[in-house]
Amino acid sequence: MATTEIGPHELSSRPERKPVVNDFSLQVATVNGSGSQSANTVLLRTIFQMGVPISGKNLFPSNIAGLPTWYTIRASKDGYIARRKEIDFLVAMNPETAQEDVMSLTPGAAALYDEPLNLGSLRQDLTFYSVPFDKLLTQVCPEAKLRKLVKNMIYVGVVAQLLNLDPVEMEKAIRKQFGRKVKAADLNVGAAKAGYDYAASSLTKADPFTIERMDKTRGQIIVDGNSAAALGCMFAGVTVVTWYPITPSSSLVETLIDYMKQYRIGKDGKATFAIVQAEDELAAIGMVLGAAWAGARSMTSTSGPGISLMAEFTGLGYYVEVPAVIWDIQRVGPSTGMPTRTAQGDVLSTAFLSHGDTRHILLFPASVHECFSMAGDAFDLAEQFQTPVFVLSDLDLGMNNWMSEPFQYPEKPIRRGKVLSKQDLDRLGSFARYKDVDGDGIAYRTLPGTDHPAAAYFTRGSGHNEKAQYSERPDDYVNNMERLNHKFQTARSHVPKPEIVQNGKSKVGILAYGTSHWALVEGRDQLRQEYGVETDYLRIRAFPFNRDVHEFVASHDRLYVIDQNRDAQMMALLKLDLDAAQLTKLRSVLHYNGLPIDARSITDEIVSQEGR
Amino acid sequence: MATTATSTPQPKTNRIGLTVIDYRGGKSTLCAGCGHNAISERIIDAMYEMGVPPERVIKPSGIGCSSKSPAYFMSRSHSFNAVHGRMPSVTTGALLANRNLIALGVSGDGDTASIGIGQFVHLMRRNLPMIYIIEDNGVYGLTKGQFSATADIGSKLKSGVINDLPPIDTCSLAIMLGATYVGRSFSGDKKQLLAMLKAAIAHNGTAMLDVISPCVTFNDHEGSTKSYKFTKDHDEPLQEVSFVPAFEEISVEYDAGTTVDVTMHDGSRLRMRKIEEEYDPTNKAEALKRLAEAHDKGEVLTGVFYLNPKAPTFLELLNIADDPLATLPESVVRPSREVLAECMEELR
Incomplete structure (x- = not known):
């Protein structure tokens, strides 16, 4: 069966253990495009609101609708938020994968399933709960076309009752999920309550997994890494963003667009930013470099295939010494198959991206908190070192929800690097674009449009001398390469410390x-x-x-x-x-x-x- | 510069007090007689005569003989010699960063019609306010004489190889996709090229000029359709083009029957005395039709093919701030503490 090839099932390596409170994983198996994301977020939030540390991992196929998808929520009293292999509580909503999903559970686990799937006889070592979803659905949702959308909220209610979740917190989570859409919220609250009531009246709790209130999430936020990065970029003062859609990076810029429209429109109604969806990644990075050359804080966001396409321009950026911030939300390898799966596969390709001798600054955020803070670091480093900087996130960090301490407002002023103004040039008379004046390998630059006859220089690749004049002289080339290396060595003590x-x-x-x-x-x-x-x-x-x-x-x-x-x-x-x-x-x-x-x-x- | 010799006559200056020398560049390293050098001269003349402050101009380019030429004009303007075929994206970025810049991008036929065709077509769609010059010789010079995608069917290389693929007409493409000022000229036609360049400077939108610019080393022989001789023999100007800048009085009245006068964005006028009486350069469909006819007849049609001075530019569509984004202060680009607190609250 086709579905076996995309399942997340792994052989369990965990020894059998005694049941515990606030320490288990719940997995919901549904079909991609069925709207289960809202229901799963509500479950996640409800547990989080009860003070129990959580993490959520969405395992989804490269598909718009119809293929299996799994969402795993881990509750951990000890605060462990990495993925756990073992599943303790399964919600089996997808007929295609239900059998295999059940067969891969650890002994002692529980499985809740849609009645017609009739899974109860598959194993003797599990607790099964059968729920007649369609019957409940007709009662809470008379309008047939809406049923598909609220079906998943019924399992939220059933699970909530079985796991001892607070129904008040559940309703709060649903209302947060639907925001101002009150009608939709009401409908979903009704569905969840129907599920809750059904479980209370018709199911007998027979598994050991429960949630009890703790106080370990107070003040914390829940956010995905791409949204955190978007926020970080906005507070870092980004002005030009160019991008090309690619999974798993698209949501970074899409969220950024929403934030910027809300918070970066000037009093005159005009945008203090430009966001452009380019024709491809070649153009996206070209626009970033053009914008940064002209002085903007510019960035793009992409993933592995986009990184490959940006190779030539990134190398030019290194040689002409123009800043750029490039987010790489890493995923598994080329073309079709695994673009929705996580990896750290671009470490070497980004470190040396391009032809000739190139080295790039890389940042490695581990948390949503660092997605936020390293956005600022990336822009400061790019402009201070006048060079492309990569931020290597990944699909797991970028697209999954993580709980986190709230982000701190950046206290340090924005650092724009060594840029000479008209007044500087009046004082200096002239400047040499690629001369190491300060001994740190970083030269001074001017921006196009600087109103001084000596401001202009010619920006070109590998063949130039200190004054940016065309040169093919061996000594000019070597001197420049040595200075670029010196600049990179200087960066060692300026990048975020381990x-x-x-x-x-x-x-x-x-x-x-x-x-x-x-x-x-x-x-x-x-x-x-x-x-x-x-x-x-x-x-x-x-x-x-x-x-x-x-x-x-x-x-x-x-x-x-x-x-x-x-x-x-x-x-x-x-x-x-x-x-x-x-x-x-x-x-x-x-x-x-x-x-x-x-x-x-x-x-x-x-x-x-x-x-x- | 010698300023003590009071007896010498003052050099001629333009309306911002600069001499033509202030618009010069480095010494050309292109071949003697290369059409590109003549185009550089016309750019210098046009910028000087229009009184454009050189510090406001940027000269992005791609790769190739054409793309080296920004080194040979306007040394007081920033240049960016980018990668092959990618001048459009660099220019787009630069103008997003600073909308006050005047961008004059130089590309070639290989740089535009082959490796750069993707960025070219998308640039045309956006109507980015810039001047896009193709220095078009139908051949790759720096790699020593391969056909480019603008070479005509039947055109012959020095080595005797005949081109058997149809050319890409960059002007038709530009018009179809949304460029708002499109024309073709010839590096050897000083008067027409100068007038068309000045109008390009006055235009607010993408001005795409394909300038036939013969390669004296690799494509100027018998059998080439991009040679000086072939271009002169087959040049079919649509109009006699002249340009009246906004800062000059209009002294000569014109006859609407024989002349088309278009008012540009800045109030200047592009005056086209009709050679082909029925031709209307504000009609897109007609422009495309006439270009197709020219191909069939083997004409080198020159002149202003299409002009629409009123279409919104990409920068206007983006609704970006009046001040350059590049230099907006921190107080504008970093939202307040309260905004972060609000965002955090939403995520709780």
């Missing part, structure tokens, strides 16, 4: 970046609690690597580098940067099946390599 957790005694170090962080937080606890393995941890936040990365490697005997790609790309990048004596210390932990990385995979691999 986050280090160490006790000074452990001989085992772990290096990770991006979304692997969340699985690693949990994995380190597992290593310590289950195997007595103490580890230190360094989270890489930028390339070029800060000196702290070198020191961390030097001070440990064995270092595990966690990559969500097949080729250990971050480890390869580290190997290019570290002293030769350090290289044999590095070991690789890989996860690249398209699903978000989980703690157990990391723990098992490290335990195995440690010979435990």
Whole structure:
């Protein structure tokens, strides 16, 4: 059956365990395009509002409607928000996948299903709940054409009752979801209540999974990484945004458009920004460079295939020394098949994107909080270093909902880098565009339109001297390349520093970046609690690597580098940067099946390599 | 510059007090006799005579002989020699950043009609306010003489290779897609090219000028349809074009029967004395029809094919602020603390 090829099912590696409160995963299996996203968000929110830490992972196919989709909500009293492999509570709404979904559950799990699917006899080691959705639906929704839209809200009510969710919080979550659409909210509240009442009167709770109120989410927000990035870009003062639609990056710019329309229209009714949907990624990056050359804070957002198309222009950006901020919401490889699955596959391609000798600054946000804050870092770095900067998010971070501390208002003023004004030129008389005046490798630039006869320079690729004059002289080329390298070395101490957790005694170090962080937080606890393995941890936040990365490697005997790609790309990048004596210390932990990385995979691999 | 010699006559200046020297560029490294050098000269003349402040001008270009030429005119203007076929996107970005810039983009027939055709057609759709010049010689010069996509069927390379694919007519394409000032000229026709360039400077919208500019090294021989001789022999001007800038008095009245007078965005006038009596350059369909006929007859049709000075530009459609986005202060581009608090509240 076709559906087996797109399922998220993995073999469980978790030992059977005793049931616990506020510590389980719930999965809803539906059909893409059936409107289940609203229902799932309501469930997520309801638990969140009850103070229990949550995470939500949407596993969806590359399809508009009709293919299976799974949404997993994890509740964790300990605050672990990485994906967990095991599913404890299944809501089986999709006839096509129902059997396989049920068969892959861990013993002791519960499964709630649409009555006609008749799954109850499939296994003896599960708790089954059968719900006559269509019957309930006719009662709460007399209008037949709306039924498809509210059907999913019925399981919200059933699940809420079975898991002991507060119906008041449930209604609050529904009303938040539908905002000003009061009629739709009423209808959905009615459907959820019908589900709740049905469960209360007709189902007998027989599984051990429940939610109890805690106080671990107070003041927190729920947001996806792309929206957080959009907010970050707006508060970073972005003025020109050019893009081409691509999954999983499109929602970043689409959310940005909404925010900018709301908050960045001037008193005269005119936009203090321009957002242009370009004809392709080649044009998108060309517009970014043109805009930045003329002085705008400009950016684009894309994913792997777009990165490939931007290669030539990005290299030019490095050589002509024009800022650019490029968001790469990473996903699995080329063309059709896995564009809606997550990966960290573009580390090497972005680090050296283009032809000739190029190196680019990369930032690695691990959280929605960093999607927000690193937006500001990216623009400041791009303009200060006059070079393209990549922000490497991924589908898991970008498109899934994450709970987070609220974002802090940026306290530092915007840094626009070394730009000479008319007044500067009046004072200086002239300037040399590519001369290292300050010894940091960063030269001064002027913007087109600067009203001074000496302001203009000729922007061209590899062949120029300090004065931006055409030159094919070997010494001019080498001098310029050395200065560009010096500039890149300067960036080491300006990019975001790594986050280090160490006790000074452990001989085992772990290096990770991006979304692997969340699985690693949990994995380190597992290593310590289950195997007595103490580890230190360094989270890489930028390339070029800060000196702290070198020191961390030097001070440990064995270092595990966690990559969500097949080729250990971050480890390869580290190997290019570290002293030769350090290289044999590095070991690789890989996860690249398209699903978000989980703690157990990391723990098992490290335990195995440690010979435990 | 020598300013102490009081006895020498003052050099001629334009309306903003600059001499023609202030519009010059570096010494050309193109071949002697290259049509592109003549176009650079006309650009200098047009900018000087129109009194355009050179500091407000940007000269983006792609890759090729044509795209090197911005180094040979207007050194006081910023240039951006971009990548092959991508001048339109760089120009678009620059104008989004600073709408006060005057963009004169230079491209070639390979840079536009082959590798750059995607960006070209989308630029035309947007009616971005810029001057787009194709220095069109039907051949790749820097790579030593391959056909480009504007080469005519039957045209012959020096090596004897005959072109057997139809040419892309960049003017027809530009008109069809939304450019608002489209014409073709010839690097050897000083008067027509100068008038058309001045009108391009006055135009608010995309001014797309395809300028036949023979390549003396690779495409000026017998059998070429882009040679000086062929172009002179087959040049069919639609009109006699003259331009009256807004800052000059109109001294000569015109006869509506023989002349079409179009008022440009800035109040200047483009005056076209009809050679073909029925031709109306404000009629899109007619322009396309006449261009198709010219192809069939093997004419090198020149002149103003289409002009619409009133269509909204891309920058107007985007409703962007009057001040350049590039230099808006932090107080304008970073929303307040209260806005962030509001956004956070929505996400709770």
